[in-house]
Amino acid sequence: MRVELRGITKRFPGVVANEDVNLVVEPGQVHALLGENGAGKSTLMNVLFGLYRQTEGEVLLDGVPASFSSPADAIDAGIGMVHQHFMLVPVFTVAENVMLGVEPTSAPGVLDRDAARRRVLELSARHGLDVDPDAMVEDLPVGVQQRVEILKALYREADCLILDEPTAVLTPSEIDDMLEIIRRLADEGRSVIFISHKLREVRAIADTITILRRGRVVGTTTPDESDEQELATAMVGRDVQLVVDRSAASPTDVVLRVSDLRVRDERDQLAVADVSFDVRAGEIVAIAGVQGNGQSELVSAIVGLRRPTAGRVELDGTDVTGANPARMVELGVAHVPEDRQRDGLISSFPVSDNLVLNLTGRSPYSRGIRMDRRAIRENAERLVQDFDIRTSSIDAAVGTLSGGNQQKVIVGREMSHTERLLVLSQPTRGLDVGSIQYIHHRIVQARDQGLAVLLNSSELDEVLALADRVIVMYRGGVIGEVSGEEATRDSVGMLMAGARA
Amino acid sequence: MTSVTTAPAPAPRDDVVEDTGARRHALTVAGLCFLAGVAAIVLFGLTATSDQVSTLLMNPRGVDTIPDVELPTQIAAFVLGFGAIALGVRALQVVDPKITVFFGGALGLFALALVIWAARDGTGAFYGLIAGSVQRATPIALGAIAGLLCERTGVINIAIEGMMLAAAFGAAITASATGSLWIGLLCGVLTGALFGAIHAVISIRYEVDQIVGGTFINIFALGLTSYLTVRVLVEYSDLNQPGTFRPFEIPLLVDIPFLGPLLFSQNVFGFVMFGLVAFLAWALFNTRWGLRVRSVGEHPRAADTVGISVRFIRYRNVILGGMVAGIGGAWFTLGSAGRFDQNMTNGKGFIALAAMIFGRWHPVGALIAALIFGFSEQLNDYLALLDTPIPSEFLLMAPYVVTIVVVAGLVGRPRVPAANGQVYRSGG
Numbered sequence: 001m002r003v004e005l006r007g008i009t010k011r012f013p014g015v016v017a018n019e020d021v022n023l024v025v026e027p028g029q030v031h032a033l034l035g036e037n038g039a040g041k042s043t044l045m046n047v048l049f050g051l052y053r054q055t056e057g058e059v060l061l062d063g064v065p066a067s068f069s070s071p072a073d074a075i076d077a078g079i080g081m082v083h084q085h086f087m088l089v090p091v092f093t094v095a096e097n098v099m100l101g102v103e104p105t106s107a108p109g110v111l112d113r114d115a116a117r118r119r120v121l122e123l124s125a126r127h128g129l130d131v132d133p134d135a136m137v138e139d140l141p142v143g144v145q146q147r148v149e150i151l152k153a154l155y156r157e158a159d160c161l162i163l164d165e166p167t168a169v170l171t172p173s174e175i176d177d178m179l180e181i182i183r184r185l186a187d188e189g190r191s192v193i194f195i196s197h198k199l200r201e202v203r204a205i206a207d208t209i210t211i212l213r214r215g216r217v218v219g220t221t222t223p224d225e226s227d228e229q230e231l232a233t234a235m236v237g238r239d240v241q242l243v244v245d246r247s248a249a250s251p252t253d254v255v256l257r258v259s260d261l262r263v264r265d266e267r268d269q270l271a272v273a274d275v276s277f278d279v280r281a282g283e284i285v286a287i288a289g290v291q292g293n294g295q296s297e298l299v300s301a302i303v304g305l306r307r308p309t310a311g312r313v314e315l316d317g318t319d320v321t322g323a324n325p326a327r328m329v330e331l332g333v334a335h336v337p338e339d340r341q342r343d344g345l346i347s348s349f350p351v352s353d354n355l356v357l358n359l360t361g362r363s364p365y366s367r368g369i370r371m372d373r374r375a376i377r378e379n380a381e382r383l384v385q386d387f388d389i390r391t392s393s394i395d396a397a398v399g400t401l402s403g404g405n406q407q408k409v410i411v412g413r414e415m416s417h418t419e420r421l422l423v424l425s426q427p428t429r430g431l432d433v434g435s436i437q438y439i440h441h442r443i444v445q446a447r448d449q450g451l452a453v454l455l456n457s458s459e460l461d462e463v464l465a466l467a468d469r470v471i472v473m474y475r476g477g478v479i480g481e482v483s484g485e486e487a488t489r490d491s492v493g494m495l496m497a498g499a500r501a
Numbered sequence: 502m503t504s505v506t507t508a509p510a511p512a513p514r515d516d517v518v519e520d521t522g523a524r525r526h527a528l529t530v531a532g533l534c535f536l537a538g539v540a541a542i543v544l545f546g547l548t549a550t551s552d553q554v555s556t557l558l559m560n561p562r563g564v565d566t567i568p569d570v571e572l573p574t575q576i577a578a579f580v581l582g583f584g585a586i587a588l589g590v591r592a593l594q595v596v597d598p599k600i601t602v603f604f605g606g607a608l609g610l611f612a613l614a615l616v617i618w619a620a621r622d623g624t625g626a627f628y629g630l631i632a633g634s635v636q637r638a639t640p641i642a643l644g645a646i647a648g649l650l651c652e653r654t655g656v657i658n659i660a661i662e663g664m665m666l667a668a669a670f671g672a673a674i675t676a677s678a679t680g681s682l683w684i685g686l687l688c689g690v691l692t693g694a695l696f697g698a699i700h701a702v703i704s705i706r707y708e709v710d711q712i713v714g715g716t717f718i719n720i721f722a723l724g725l726t727s728y729l730t731v732r733v734l735v736e737y738s739d740l741n742q743p744g745t746f747r748p749f750e751i752p753l754l755v756d757i758p759f760l761g762p763l764l765f766s767q768n769v770f771g772f773v774m775f776g777l778v779a780f781l782a783w784a785l786f787n788t789r790w791g792l793r794v795r796s797v798g799e800h801p802r803a804a805d806t807v808g809i810s811v812r813f814i815r816y817r818n819v820i821l822g823g824m825v826a827g828i829g830g831a832w833f834t835l836g837s838a839g840r841f842d843q844n845m846t847n848g849k850g851f852i853a854l855a856a857m858i859f860g861r862w863h864p865v866g867a868l869i870a871a872l873i874f875g876f877s878e879q880l881n882d883y884l885a886l887l888d889t890p891i892p893s894e895f896l897l898m899a900p901y902v903v904t905i906v907v908v909a910g911l912v913g914r915p916r917v918p919a920a921n922g923q924v925y926r927s928g929g
Contacts, residue, residue, distance in 0.1 A: 027531025051806070087803035088918070089796050100796050101807030103789045111787055152807070 001062055001078055001159035001191050002027055003048070003424050008057035010043055010215075017043040018215045019055070025160065025191040025208075030182060032206035033195045034235055036432045037403065040215035041195045042084070044245050045162050048193075049081045050074035061160075071390065075101075080153025084164040084195075087147050090138035094121050123154050127184065143174040150181065156389055160191045167201055171290045172460065172493030179205045197235070200229045204365075213237055236433045244437075246444045249468040249484075251280035254317075254450035255301070255420050261311035263297045271297035273476040274311070279421065284453040286467035290496050291458045294476040296338060299425050299456050304328045305336040316420065329358050332419030338409050338426040338456070340403075344410040347399030351391050352380035354398045355413045379416070387412035388438065405437030411439055415446060422446050425456040440466060460492060474498045527596045534589030534607040541611045542582035545618035549574040555620040557627035559759060561766075567758045574621040581614040597634070618763035619887045630876075630883045632763055638875030639774050639836070640665065640846075643829030644853025645860060645867035646777055647693075651700075652862060653785065654815045655798040655920035658699050659715035661826050662850025663722030668692040668830025670726040673841035674734075676743035682835055685743055686769070689831030690824045696722065697823015701816045708924045711820070719850075727843045734841065745839045746770070770836040772829060774868075781864040794818060798918035801925040811925045829853070855901070861916060 007021040009016070018040045025031040035041045038174035044051045048059060050068030059066050074081075088097050099116040106112040114142055120133040129158055130149045136241055137145060146166060163182065167175045181229055182205060186192045196202050203223040211219045211234045219234045232240050263272035266316040272294045279285045286294050300306035302313055304325040313321045315331055325335070343456045345354050356376050358363050364375040380394040389408045398409055411427065424443065428436040443466060449451050457463050463470055468484040472495035480495040553574040559567050585607035592600045619625060644661045652656035671692035676685025696718060703714040725852055734741045746768040754765040764775070785791035793814055796804040801811045833849075834841050859873075860866025881896045 049806075070808060071806050075808055081806070083806065087800070087806045089800045089803055089918075091799055092792075096792060097803075100792060100804065101809050103792060105789060109788050109790060111789060111792060113787075119763070 002078075002464055003160050003191055004060040004063075005044070005048065005059050005194075006060060007501065008044065008047060008059075009055045010047055010052060011055045012039075016215055017084050018047070018054075020210070021211055021215070021217055022176045023191055023217070023331060027159075028186055028189050029207045030186045030192045030194055030205050031211060032202040032209045032210055033193060034197065034202050034231060035149065035212035036197055036235055037430050038432070039212045039235075042164060043215075044212070045081065045164060045193065045195060049075070049079060049162060062421035068357050072101075075156050078157065078159040079162065080156055080160070080165060081156025081162040082146065082149040082153065082166055084166075084168065085151055086142075086170050088137045088145055088148060090136075092137055093133065094137060094140075094151070095133040097137055097148060098126060098133075098152050102156060119149060119155060123151055127154065128181065137277045141252055142169045142290075143171070145180075146170070146178065147181070150185075160193070161185060162193045162195070164195045165197075166194070167196065167198065167336040169291060171497045172489060173497045175201065186231070194212075198465075199231050199235075200233070203228065211235055217229075237501070238434075240433050240437065244440045244444060244465045246466075247448075249283045249447065251283035252450070252469070253281055254278045255315065256454065257279050257312075257314040257317075258298075258302065259312045259314070261301060261313065262309045263294070263301045263306060264309055265297050271476055272301065272308075275476075275478050276311075277478065277481075279452040279454050280340040281420075281450050281452050282447060282454055283468040284447050284466050285469045286455040286457060286463040286484070287471050287473055288460065288463045288467075288492055288496060289458065295456050295458070295473050298473070299335075299338075299423060301453075302454070303423055326361070329417065332402055332417075333421045333423065334414035334418030336407075336422075336427050338429070340406055340410055345398050345406060348397050350395045351384070351389070351398050351401070351409060352376050354409055355383050355394075355416075357413065359413075360491070376394070383409075383412040383416060387415075387442070404431045407431055407435065407439065411442060415442065418446075418451060421452045421454065423454045423456070424459065427455070427460070428457075428462060436462075458490060460496075463492065464489065472496055522595050527592055527600060530592045530600050530604050531589040533604050534585050534592060537604075537607040537611040538582045538585030538589065539589075540582075541578055541585060541614040546575055546578035546582055549618060549621050551575050554622040555622075556624040557617070557620060558624060558665045559628055561628055561632065562760045565761060565872060566756070568763075570627070574618055576615045578614045581610040581617075585610045596731040609643060612880075616880070616883070619884050619889045623887055625887060626883065628759070628763075630879055633879035633882065634872060635763060635767075635771065636837075636875070637878050638871040639770050640832045640849055641853045641856050641874055642868050642871035643770070643780065643825055643832065644850050645857040645871055646774075646864060647822040647826035647829065648783075648854055648857040649860075649864065649867060650825060650861050651697075652683040652817050652857070652918055652921055653794050653798045654818040655712040655801060655918055655923060655925070656701070656704055656815055656819050657715065657922040658700065658819065658822060659851075659854060660696065660718035660722075661829075661853050662846055662848065663715075663719035664693050664700075664823055664826035664844045665830035665833070665850050665926055666726055666844070667696055667722040668827035669833040669845060670729065670830075670841050672827075672831035673743045673834035674740045676835060677740045682744060682746055685835055686746075686828070686831050689835070690827040693823040693827020693830060694820050695823070695824070697820040697826070698816075700823065701819035701920050704924075705812055705815050706817070708926075711922050715917045719775055723844060726841075730841065730843050741840050742840065746836055748915045768836055770832045772827065777825065778868045785864070795918075798920055801920050801923070805925075813927075826850075836903060860920060881910045 003025040006022055008021040010018040021044055033041050033494050043052065050071045050073050050182065053069070066077055068077070095113065095116045104112040109346055117133045120131065124131045129151060131144060131147050131151060137148060149340040157180045166178060170178060179201065194205060206223055209221050209223065210217055211231065213235060227384065259276045261272055261275045261353045262270065265271040274297060277285070287298065289295050297306060301308045304327065307322045309443055312319060315333065320328065320331065341347060346357065353376065356379060360366055360371060365372055376457050377394065383389065384391065384394055387408045389412060390405050398406060401409070407427065414422065427439055427443070443453060455466060464487055467487060470482045470484065470492055471478055472480050472492060479498065482491055525752045555574045555577065559569050559571045563661060588607045592603045616625060616627065616630065641923045644665060647661050647664070648658050672685040672689030675688035676682050700714060701717055701899050703709045704711045748766055748768045751765040785795065793804065793809050796809065797811050797814045805811050817899040830846070833845050838845065856870035856874060857869050859870035877899050881893050884891060884896065885893060
């Protein structure tokens with residue numbers, strides 16, 4: 001199906017998410033939509049999928065204008081979408097999820113499970129998806145869940161497939177499989193729209209690349225006519241440096257020592273099994289791994305948010321196992337949590353208060369029961385300057401800032417008080433390239449000032465760019481350790497997928 | 502491409518070390534089973550003498566299909582007590598999350614020992630106890646079904662109490678005014694539907710917190726019916742004489758010993774309740790309606806993106822739930838008392854909610870829970886007749902203690918519909 005977007009503009013109150021976007025996707029083609037977070041890619045696709053209604057412009061399918069008031073209309077017209085956050089019911093089987101909304105029936109209203117199951121098996125075999133129709137979705141790894149999403153679209157006989165950041169949750173080897181599946185789907189004559197901000201993948205899979213910046217199309221090219229540097233520049237709007245500039249580490253004494261740590265998750269399952277490692281002053285140790293292999297629980301246990309069931313955490317030789325977060329802050333440990341909105345900030349509080357959120361109990365910010373407003377303001381002014389936080393004022397609610405600037409507030413606060421250990425979880429998730437660059441630079445700086453840095457990141461590029469040592473976690477255990485020089489996409493990627501080196 | 506099975510398995514990380522969680526659970530279950538067994542032996546076995554005999558009546562009045570049972574009290578208590586202990590031992594061998602039912606079994610044995618012990622040197626109306634339990638379970642089960650119809654779509658409904666009370670009132674006055682019990686029942690259902698619609702509009706259209714909206718309905722229904730009772734029914738007492746539905750029998754099936762009269766000789770409410778439980782237990786999992794209802798309760802956005810209208814499904818089910826609550830409400834006036842009294846539901850709507858949770862949002866589970874609650878209420882009457890030294894308040898309290906222990910300690914976190922209580926807004 002030939003999909004054409006002509007002059008699409010989508011305005012939300014006070015914001016223009018898309019402005020005069022033109023896009024043509026030919027059948028049999030993979031068309032990549034490249035742009036930073038917030039560039040308007042998802043909004044544009046939600047317009048095409050009927051979730052949003054465009055303010056201006058029209059959608060043409062095979063040359064015929066189409067108007068969708070709901071996803072049901074788009075599905076009927078042959079458009080299928082694989083959402084970035086999976087739209088699967090966890091307690092349903094694969095077959096139930098796939099048939100939901102277009103259920104085959106044996107008698108009026110009675111589900112024909114056998115028909116659905118047969119159809120899933122047949123589609124799964126034909127497209128090499130290898131999915132068991134009777135498996136519970138919640139029991140499946142994310143890579144398989146994603147293939148269930150694709151099955152959903154195929155089951156509805158989609159001619160145009162929209163894939164929104166499909167590789168964000170996959171291991172490197174799963175990504176290769178996924179790209180192969182996508183290529184096959186296009187070769188069968190479908191049009192595929194591939195949304196991503198990852199340059200390497202876009203170049204590997206796309207026939208045509210359209211770059212979106214601040215809601216507008218800023219360029220259309222092909223992988224042959226462009227290199228990664230050019231794409232990055234077009235995407236960000238200025239020259240960017242893709243490599244982090246750093247010298248070799250010179251680690252000194254051990255700051256953090258974790259031994260035989262066991263941690264259970266909130267469902268009481270063992271999430272971290274007998275993990276041991278050290279972090280020395282002056283080095284960056286990265287924990288790599290596919291999300292959900294125990295990294296979050298490990299970090300929570302180290303910073304005192306979760307009590308380990310066994311093992312020890314030592315800071316400068318002192319046992320701090322199970323110490324509460326306030327105590328850890330006192331001891332010079334800083335933590336940048338992975339979900340900044342939930343754990344790192346109070347979004348209705350002003351920037352100035354958020355910059356001292358976990359420091360209010362100490363001098364100079366408080367005296368007795370009274371908070372010292374002046375000290376808090378001075379601190380805020382200094383950090384806003386130092387960390388280049390773009391805000392209208394230090395009194396603005398932190399929730400009004402962009403994601404990148406919110407993250408700078410957290411990083412600024414944590415770096416302002418840390419003396420020994422800096423723990424960062426997904427420090428650049430969802431940020432624009434400019435902010436990522438800046439935060440990476442500050443992390444390396446912190447290392448060079450003699451801090452021990454523990455970085456938990458599921459972005460392989462980030463791990464490779466920053467780490468002096470890489471610890472790879474798989475199913476709750478450490479499956480391997482690679483030095484920064486030896487770490488490559490392949491060596492770490494294999495370990496992330498569970499293959500021992 | 503060759504194979505795509507290289508993905509790591511999900512997170513069955515307990516294969517790394519032994520599963521201490523399941524072990525702990527087994528120990529808890531076993532401990533509780535031992536406790537129930539020892540209690541039965543000490544409280545009922547050791548306090549009875551070896552020559553005492555308990556007689557249990559096994560038939561309804563005027564029927565004589567099976568012989569009544571005579572048991573030596575002490576031996577029966579010992580056997581049942583050791584049975585409970587044996588279940589505990591078995592629980593330790595089987596280590597599996599499902600062993601929670603063993604504790605249920607042990608409690609059942611304990612209750613049976615109590616029933617036999619209370620009838621020592623006397624005659625216990627065993628059939629009456631069970632039949633009364635089913636009677637009392639009927640409105641609770643109907644209320645629980647009303648609740649799960651709503652909550653399976655993600656709308657919390659704590660207004661069952663108010664819906665039942667209003668329906669009881671509406672049913673009583675229409676039946677009295679028209680002289681037809683069936684019109685009364687219909688009016689009860691419509692009253693329930695109206696209150697269901699109010700709850701739906703408040704919580705879906707206006708996105709008011711569902712607990713607050715439900716509380717409003719409860720207070721409103723209580724105030725309105727009490728006011729009308731005092732101002733209208735006291736003066737025009739003709740409007741409060743609806744009468745009750747007579748039980749009817751299903752031929753042949755009613756001749757089955759014990760179970761026949763128990764299940765197949767009831768008034769319309771009993772049949773509707775059992776019918777609804779059976780139908781919903783099937784329909785929730787085997788029809789298009791059921792699949793969509795559950796998807797909306799678990800992941801409304803997923804349902805929306807495949808073209809299902811979340812609002813429509815929610816409106817429909819909340820109103821349907823109101824109608825079922827209406828049937829449950831009509832039970833009080835048309836199925837039981839034959840008149841309306843102020844606040845006559847007296848908390849049954851909340852007990853129905855407990856039954857829904859205890860039954861884990863499954864119709865059959867809700868029925869079982871309702872039967873347990875009904876049994877413990879009826880046990881009070883049974884024991885009062887036999888003149889036992891146990892304070893009745895304690896027995897009335899017992900089922901809730903059991904519920905708290907079971908829900909909090911054993912079942913762990915029950916599987917709530919994931920989107921329960923969440924407002925859903927589709928994209929702009």
